[in-house]
Amino acid sequence: MLSATFKIHQGRLFLLTEGREIEAHIKSCFPWSEDKQFFSIRDSEDNELVLLESLDDLDPENRSIFEEFWKMSNFIIRITSVNHVEEDVELRHFDVETNIGKKLFQTKLEDWPDIMDDGRILIKDLSGDLFLIEDLESMDRKSLKLLEPYIA
Numbered sequence: 001m002l003s004a005t006f007k008i009h010q011g012r013l014f015l016l017t018e019g020r021e022i023e024a025h026i027k028s029c030f031p032w033s034e035d036k037q038f039f040s041i042r043d044s045e046d047n048e049l050v051l052l053e054s055l056d057d058l059d060p061e062n063r064s065i066f067e068e069f070w071k072m073s074n075f076i077i078r079i080t081s082v083n084h085v086e087e088d089v090e091l092r093h094f095d096v097e098t099n100i101g102k103k104l105f106q107t108k109l110e111d112w113p114d115i116m117d118d119g120r121i122l123i124k125d126l127s128g129d130l131f132l133i134e135d136l137e138s139m140d141r142k143s144l145k146l147l148e149p150y151i152a
Contacts, residue, residue: 002057004050006065010118011076013069015041015049024049026070039066076130077103079123082143085150092150094123096131105129113150121151 004017006024015024022043029038029051041050055063077098084095091106105125113133114122121133133139136151 002050002052002059002062006062006069008065008069008072010116011072011120012118013073017049022049026066026073039070076122076132079131079133081140082146085146091126094125094131098131103131105131113147115151121147 004015007014007016007021013024013026015022024041024043027040027042029040036055037053039052039055040048041052042048052058052066055066058066077100079096079098081097082094083097083102084093086093087109090109092109092111094103094105094107096103096105105127107123107125111124114124116122119136121136123131123133125131133147136144136147139147
């Protein structure tokens with residue numbers, strides 16, 4: 001059994017171990033066909049904290065938290081930079097770079113990005129996909145300039 005516990009707070013995963021609370025993220029390890037085995041739990045600098053060989057190594061409460069976060073994190077696409085934003089009749093078109101490559105998506109003109117309490121920005125497109133800007137201050141100047149009208 002894993003000697004640490006997980007918690008989710010404001011959409012972020014934390015690993016509680018040895019009296020410390022560490023913000024963490026999950027990377028699936030090879031073989032990807034085994035969806036309940038081999039996960040690398042990593043800190044914000046991408047250092048491995050724990051290699052979880054199987055979800056069976058977690059107690060029921062931690063397994064539930066882990067699975068909830070895994071589902072949530074796999075449906076949120078992280079924006080790393082913005083190439084172009086254009087407004088058209090009733091739609092706003094985004095051309096962005098993400099953690100999974102270049103993406104094009106649209107929102108309604110009346111739909112605005114949600115600025116969360118912790119400063120992260122969430123954008124929901126027309127098909128219901130979620131796009132997240134985790135750290136606005138780390139974005140390049142061009143991206144900031146393109147986003148400014150929508151987050152000011």
